[in-house]
Amino acid sequence: MTPDISVIIVSWNVRDLLRDCLDSIRAGADAGHIVLTGSGTEEEAEAAPAVEVIVVDNLSSDGTPDLLRRDYPWVRLIEPGENTGFTGGNNIGMQHSTGDLLFLLNPDTVVLGDALPRMAAYMVENPQVGALGPQLLNADGSVQSSRRRFPTLQTAVFESTWLESIAPAGVLDHYYVRDTADDQTVAVDWVQGAALMVRREVLAQVGGFDEDFFMYSEELDWQRRIKAAGWQVVYFPEAKIIHYGGKSSEQVVAQRHIYFQTSKVRYFRKHHGRVAGAFVRLVLLANYAAQLVLEAAKWLVGHKRKMRAERVQAYWRVLRSGLRG
Numbered sequence: 001m002t003p004d005i006s007v008i009i010v011s012w013n014v015r016d017l018l019r020d021c022l023d024s025i026r027a028g029a030d031a032g033h034i035v036l037t038g039s040g041t042e043e044e045a046e047a048a049p050a051v052e053v054i055v056v057d058n059l060s061s062d063g064t065p066d067l068l069r070r071d072y073p074w075v076r077l078i079e080p081g082e083n084t085g086f087t088g089g090n091n092i093g094m095q096h097s098t099g100d101l102l103f104l105l106n107p108d109t110v111v112l113g114d115a116l117p118r119m120a121a122y123m124v125e126n127p128q129v130g131a132l133g134p135q136l137l138n139a140d141g142s143v144q145s146s147r148r149r150f151p152t153l154q155t156a157v158f159e160s161t162w163l164e165s166i167a168p169a170g171v172l173d174h175y176y177v178r179d180t181a182d183d184q185t186v187a188v189d190w191v192q193g194a195a196l197m198v199r200r201e202v203l204a205q206v207g208g209f210d211e212d213f214f215m216y217s218e219e220l221d222w223q224r225r226i227k228a229a230g231w232q233v234v235y236f237p238e239a240k241i242i243h244y245g246g247k248s249s250e251q252v253v254a255q256r257h258i259y260f261q262t263s264k265v266r267y268f269r270k271h272h273g274r275v276a277g278a279f280v281r282l283v284l285l286a287n288y289a290a291q292l293v294l295e296a297a298k299w300l301v302g303h304k305r306k307m308r309a310e311r312v313q314a315y316w317r318v319l320r321s322g323l324r325g
Contacts, residue, residue: 004049005034005197006118008101009109010089012058015067017244018107022072025053025111027252032113038074046293049120054078054097056089086193087209087218088276094208102203106194108244109183112137115239119197122236129203129237130231131223133191134239143182144243146192149175150224156268156280160260161287183237191235194218194243198226205229210270217263221293224271262323281323288315 011018029051031034054076057064067309068077070264080092090104098141101120105111119132136144151159155175158167173179180186196219206225209218223233269277292315299308 005051005101005103005116006094007051007053007103007105007116008090008093008096008097009053009055009105009107010058010084010086010093011055011060011064012083013060013062013064014107015060015062015064018055018064018069018250019071021105021107021109021111022053022055022075024109025051028114028116030112031114033117036074038076050116051116051149052076052097055091056080056084056093058078058083058085058089085211085214087211087213087215088240091208091211092115093317094169094203098159100200101197102200103195103197103280105241106191106243108125109195110242112242114223114241115241118239119236120236122234123197123199123310126232126234129234130199130226130229131191131233131236132197132236132242134195135235135237135321136192136194136241136243139242139244144245146194147177147186147188148190148192150189151175151220151267153268153272153276153279156281158263160264162283162291163287177235188230188235190220190223190233194245195241197232202229202231213263213266214259215263216260217267221267221270227230254317257318258321258323260288261318262321265323284323285319288318289314292319 009018026036028034032048032308034051035048037050037150053074054070056078057068058080059082065077065079066158068075076096078092078096080089084092094102101123103116115134119134122130123129129241133146136146137145139149154171158164158171159175163173177188204230206222210221213221227233265277265281265284268280292312295311295315299305299312
């Protein structure tokens, strides 16, 4: 049977979270919402979409591959033998997938109810939509901001920097699409890549992720190319998924800062030109320099010295990197 949906999960040292994610997908099959290929129940798939699940393991050291082979025989495990990052891992997974719809899913997520068939049905009913993002929820059930408009240079200065609290009125509201209700299905510029459904036709037309983005901003770059090819990107809150957020990158704090900000610089250089990229890089480096001085001063006066020392070390690593990739 050719699966209707290929779920692709890139995992690195988040075994327990991955287990919860896979169990939530299996719960959808137990409830009759989907049928898992490789589970021996394909004959039951009449109305429910068939789903294949692919996990690309980026050289985990926590026993993830053994867990999958032992407890999840219906999961197709791919082991590249190196850490290919979020972008490389998803590209590998998509290359090995067979579904008409590709659902890129973070391992730190829980799929709720019939989210998968709801998304698939919306894509079938709206052929102009090339990419679809569900509503993401925090662990406490509150709505997580996941829909966006394309960033501008002004956005770059304030978003996810220490200047965010003094951003001019409306700058971040526009970026975060706060002029629409959380429960409103709406066309946007891009949605966060923690849970993202894309047509295979889109992949064939625009290609996969740009692997120059190891992680962060890759889904922004990808969806910019998708929209440029004439497709719509839609935020679809009728499908709901819990997203715990950043559990792989939390393991390497300084490197997370470097990846995040370097990818931001790369995005602006790629889509707005070298001058814009250089401007964003200098603004970000100035932010880290100012914060390093502040944290060092707090360390000198004896305020939470262990935490201050860790932050100084992390910010110094960012400055040494020059955010050049």
